[in-house]
Amino acid sequence: MLLVRRFEEKCVELYSATKIRGFMHLCIGEEAVAVGAMQALAPQDAIVATYREHGHALVRGVSADSVMAEMYGKLEGCSHGRGGSMHLFDAATRFYGGNAIVGGGLPLAVGLALADTLQRRQRVTACFFGDGAVAEGEFHECMNLAALWNLPVLFLCENNLYAMGTRIDRYESQTDLALKAASYEMTAWSVDGMDVLAVEEAARRAAAEVRDGSRPCFLELRTYRFRAHSMYDPDLYRDKEEIERWKQHDPIPALVERLRAAGLLGDGDVDGLERSIAEEIEAAIESAEAGTLEPVEQLERFVYAEGMPA
Amino acid sequence: MSVAPATTITYREAMREAIREALIADERVFLMGEDVGAYGGCFGVSKGLLAEFGPERIRDTPLSESGFVGAGIGAAMGGMRPIVEVMTVNFCLLALDQIINNAATITHMSGGQIQIPLVIRMTTGAGRQVAAQHSHSLEGWLAHIPGLKLLAPATLADARGMLAPALADANPVLIFEHGSLYNVEGTLSEGNSAVDIERAAIRRTGADVTLIAYGGTVPTALTAAEQLAAAGVEAEVIDLRVLRPLDEQTIIASVARTHRAVVIDEGWRSGGLAAEVSARIMEQAFYELDAPVARVCSAEVPMPYPRHLEQAALPQPGTVVEEVRRMIGATGDE
Numbered sequence: 001m002l003l004v005r006r007f008e009e010k011c012v013e014l015y016s017a018t019k020i021r022g023f024m025h026l027c028i029g030e031e032a033v034a035v036g037a038m039q040a041l042a043p044q045d046a047i048v049a050t051y052r053e054h055g056h057a058l059v060r061g062v063s064a065d066s067v068m069a070e071m072y073g074k075l076e077g078c079s080h081g082r083g084g085s086m087h088l089f090d091a092a093t094r095f096y097g098g099n100a101i102v103g104g105g106l107p108l109a110v111g112l113a114l115a116d117t118l119q120r121r122q123r124v125t126a127c128f129f130g131d132g133a134v135a136e137g138e139f140h141e142c143m144n145l146a147a148l149w150n151l152p153v154l155f156l157c158e159n160n161l162y163a164m165g166t167r168i169d170r171y172e173s174q175t176d177l178a179l180k181a182a183s184y185e186m187t188a189w190s191v192d193g194m195d196v197l198a199v200e201e202a203a204r205r206a207a208a209e210v211r212d213g214s215r216p217c218f219l220e221l222r223t224y225r226f227r228a229h230s231m232y233d234p235d236l237y238r239d240k241e242e243i244e245r246w247k248q249h250d251p252i253p254a255l256v257e258r259l260r261a262a263g264l265l266g267d268g269d270v271d272g273l274e275r276s277i278a279e280e281i282e283a284a285i286e287s288a289e290a291g292t293l294e295p296v297e298q299l300e301r302f303v304y305a306e307g308m309p310a
Numbered sequence: 311m312s313v314a315p316a317t318t319i320t321y322r323e324a325m326r327e328a329i330r331e332a333l334i335a336d337e338r339v340f341l342m343g344e345d346v347g348a349y350g351g352c353f354g355v356s357k358g359l360l361a362e363f364g365p366e367r368i369r370d371t372p373l374s375e376s377g378f379v380g381a382g383i384g385a386a387m388g389g390m391r392p393i394v395e396v397m398t399v400n401f402c403l404l405a406l407d408q409i410i411n412n413a414a415t416i417t418h419m420s421g422g423q424i425q426i427p428l429v430i431r432m433t434t435g436a437g438r439q440v441a442a443q444h445s446h447s448l449e450g451w452l453a454h455i456p457g458l459k460l461l462a463p464a465t466l467a468d469a470r471g472m473l474a475p476a477l478a479d480a481n482p483v484l485i486f487e488h489g490s491l492y493n494v495e496g497t498l499s500e501g502n503s504a505v506d507i508e509r510a511a512i513r514r515t516g517a518d519v520t521l522i523a524y525g526g527t528v529p530t531a532l533t534a535a536e537q538l539a540a541a542g543v544e545a546e547v548i549d550l551r552v553l554r555p556l557d558e559q560t561i562i563a564s565v566a567r568t569h570r571a572v573v574i575d576e577g578w579r580s581g582g583l584a585a586e587v588s589a590r591i592m593e594q595a596f597y598e599l600d601a602p603v604a605r606v607c608s609a610e611v612p613m614p615y616p617r618h619l620e621q622a623a624l625p626q627p628g629t630v631v632e633e634v635r636r637m638i639g640a641t642g643d644e
Contacts, residue, residue, distance in 0.1 A: 046388070
């Protein structure tokens with residue numbers, strides 16, 4: 001969580017310094033969701049994420065170097081620089097993006113799970129999406145398909161209460177999102193998404209049901225982003241008090257406190273962690289700075305696959 | 311010399327045989343779409359396949375075009391070789407997000423790491439009095455998109471032979487089957503059926519004018535060519551076959567021989583595929599031309615229901631003949 005937080009804080013600086021451009025969406029405040037949920041996944045499982053996915057990629061094991069290089073648009077990036085912040089891909093860790101169309105990743109997750117089912121592989125496809133996606137037709141199509149075909153998809157709804165700038169009670173007739181999923185005949189429940197241990201426990205239980213039962217499961221992870229929707233967002237639609245109130249539930253100090261109370265974290269441990277994370281991020285920036293800009297002569301590469309299908 | 315025996319077959323049956331063969335050849339191949347199973351396919355293409363291959367590989371879907379097209383993309387990413395049937399091009403509008411934002415971009419956005427070996431088949435075209443929402447020809451729209459490949463089988467051999475190379479391709483391939491072709495019957499030799507999916511085909515040779523068509527307008531062009539021949543004008547007929555990437559070489563070489571071209575396209579004229587072909591001829595063979603390139607397209611109107619109005623809206627052989635006559639008359643060298 002601390003790596004994700006510090007990485008994104010550094011991204012803000014780099015954005016201001018115009019090293020990173022385009023749209024950039026931060027998950028600051030929401031780190032417990034990706035960190036907790038990812039503990040339940042095995043290397044053979046697949047992940048489909050959204051445009052707010054830096055944390056998901058890092059936690060999945062995509063290196064800080066290659067994520068940072070991607071933000072710089074360098075060839076060394078995890079998507080060879082072609083995707084940028086919103087389109088982090090990594091075939092090696094089965095990280096299938098980075099999708100910038102709200103709801104657009106859900107059908108992909110259904111398909112990945114269908115492939116596993118047809119090939120008799122006992123794998124989970126974890127599909128992250130925001131509360132805004134629940135209003136999309138693709139959400140409902142995919143809930144139905146996954147349940148109807150008993151597909152092993154773990155639906156992870158990151159409910160941060162806002163679809164960009166519109167609060168959930170202004171766009172959903174039914175704001176209990178687990179209830180919606182349950183209507184598709186799948187196990188669904190809500191979890192405190194600011195508590196990383198609660199997220200992990202729920203994700204482990206849900207992933208086990210998905211893996212062993214070969215059927216989908218839905219978790220609503222109630223969370224909050226401390227920063228604006230994107231770097232372009234002046235954040236005028238939320239009360240400052242509301243943001244401050246949620247900051248009281250910051251998942252990182254909460255975990256530190258619990259670990260300290262349990263005697264699992266000593267006085268100097270957090271400082272040591274901060275130092276090693278800072279070094280990792282600095283190294284990532286250095287390597288991104290030194291990275292290669294793809295020659296313009298290669299502009300039309302990657303439009304079509306090179307060679308025969310794998 | 312031994313000649314492979316020939317069988318009588320319809321376009322529909324040729325397409326079904328191609329699917330059967332693919333299912334037998336590779337266990338990663340499966341067919342999914344609305345009514346492909348128990349119903350046998352809206353146009354009867356997959357009739358009997360459910361009984362032969364079972365519901366796992368001949369998979370009926372809910373009416374969720376975006377969901378199941380996207381699931382096809384995901385399944386391709388997961389190592390399968392899906393054939394997704396979208397009942398008609400009209401319904402593919404409900405899946406454009408998946409086709410354009412995912413199928414066409416993920417290989418690129420991932421820096422070439424992820425491949426989408428997916429085939430999407432759909433019926434296209436008008437001519438059956440099914441009115442404005444069931445008569446679209448939107449090939450031109452989809453041919454606009456880098457990352458997609460588009461095929462338009464117009465003959466029995468292409469209906470039979472295009473699917474296998476499309477499935478062997480590492481990219482999303484869209485196959486457009488014109489609704490008026492399903493009942494076309496003819497003979498096809500047995501044995502190796504694979505065709506190339508790179509080149510346009512010259513369906514008839516001629517020295518006076520090049521008629522460029524695809525899918526449902528290939529028969530229109532051939533009929534026009536016969537009528538022109540009766541009047542002493544020899545038309546060359548090019549069947550584009552592959553709508554993206556376009557085989558410019560065959561087009562330009564033909565125009566360099568005939569010095570005149572008419573593009574026949576069931577899509578609307580504005581911003582359509584005919585405009586694209588015409589522009590490329592202008593760019594690459596302008597000094598070969600004896601007359602401006604002509605286009606015979608559908609009238610710019612949502613397809614009307616009554617037969618006489620629908621026929622008036624669609625490209626007709628007579629209109630092609632008139633265009634050629636006008637063209638030759640204008641240049642005055644016949």
